[in-house]
Amino acid sequence: MATIITIETPTLGDRSYVVHDGAVAFVVDPQRDIDRVTAILDEAGVTLKAVFETHIHNDYVTGGYALAHATGADYYVNAQDEVSFERTPIVDNQVVEISPTMSVRAIATPGHTYTHLSYALFDPTADDDDARGQAVFSGGSLLFGATGRPDLLGAEHTHELVKHQYNSAHRLASELPDGTEIMPTHGFGSFCSATQTEGDESTIGREKRVNPVLTKDEAEWIEEILAGLDVYPAYYAHMAPSNSAGPGEPDLTEPTRADKDEIRARLEQGEWVVDLRNRVAYAAGHVPGSFNFGIDGQIATYIGWMIPWGTPLTLLGESREQVAEAQRELVRIGIDHIAASATGGPAEWTDSPATLQRADFGDLSQVRHHREVQILDVRRAPEYAEAHIDGAVNIPLHDLITRIDEAPQGELWVHCLSGYRSSIATSILAAAGRTVVAVDDKFENAEKSGLPLVSGK
Structure with a gap:
């Protein structure tokens, strides 16, 4: 049986997956910072053969293109997706053999996007269907007690996509064995989920019992989903274009260091200076005019949502590690350049700390x-x-x-x-x-x- 390793990105509410048999591996929906993936591959001593994208993502910049380029793996993206890079096109029901005991079948599951695919992992050498199927990587389709939201491509597409989403969930439920584990990309606090997800793991059989998309009739479910859709972060508008262009590996080298004078000058020029410390520390003393987006919360979501896109950004942290963590969070949504950084505390950043x-x-x-x-x-x-x-x-x-x-x-x-x-x-x-x-x-x-x-x- 294949080993499935989950890579959590809790601040964005997403998961990526590394799957291997001890010799070769494939990856589903890798995030931008691909060093997390390559570290797992190196530790397991396996060769990456394939990278699969379930869809052109709206909530983060993919690491798929960069990972495939760095490793020589095949990069599988829906043949119908309009992208500006070379990829290995894949279509509904196409089967990719990763190894003698690991095959992946693409299943068209539109709804979150028109070209969304899920990927079913199965062992073709197993004796029966129940033993053959292991997991389905469902992206933004079938989630734990929920589905991905259908409105991210614009209001003019929502009514059509929500119907697709309903049918896609039912397709997965009808074609896959009840014991199939569900491995979604979204749904752990992600704004890509249409409703609150339930639990930390699930199977097709469980979803048939508890997921409203599989227990309610179509009209009732669609009405409830459409009524419950809320806002989503403004930075989403920048993600699909970036992902369609084939984003490269991010530069995570330390930003240049700023002193008190530079911090003050950047504030005077209307740039953003963000204090990464927790809110208690910030209230006790901070640079006047700085904003408190604590590293202990959804920093990328809220900075990405609120900052005028392209505004120069300086990070203030207690340590280099805190700045590096924030930088990693931000490259995941395409904020690649940090203008400057400083570490320590208010005494190192300003001559006149403010309190809150x-x-x-x-x-x-x-x-x-x-x-x-x-x-x-x-x-x-x-x-x-x-x-x-x-x-x-x-x-x-x-x-x-x-x-x-x-x-x-x-x-x-x-x-x-x-x-x-x-x-x-x-x-x-x-x-x-x-x-x-x-x-x-x-x-x-x-x-x-x-x-x-x-x-x-």
């Missing part, structure tokens, strides 16, 4: 009895609609840069679901000269603290 006030919902409840304050809720619109503090204004974090003038005047208390997004928001508002307090607390504590909620349920 932090509080919890209990503090907010108390202060409202003594003076007038404004509340800004930076969660996404569906979160706000489900339940929010009475009187709170909603500007989703991803809209804050362009809608900052809509933020209420006066003393502004900013909250989200758990504190990560509110720290980003307060840093942006503080840089704009606003009086802000970062509510670093779980939203579930708001009502417990005596703050009245308005529910949309």
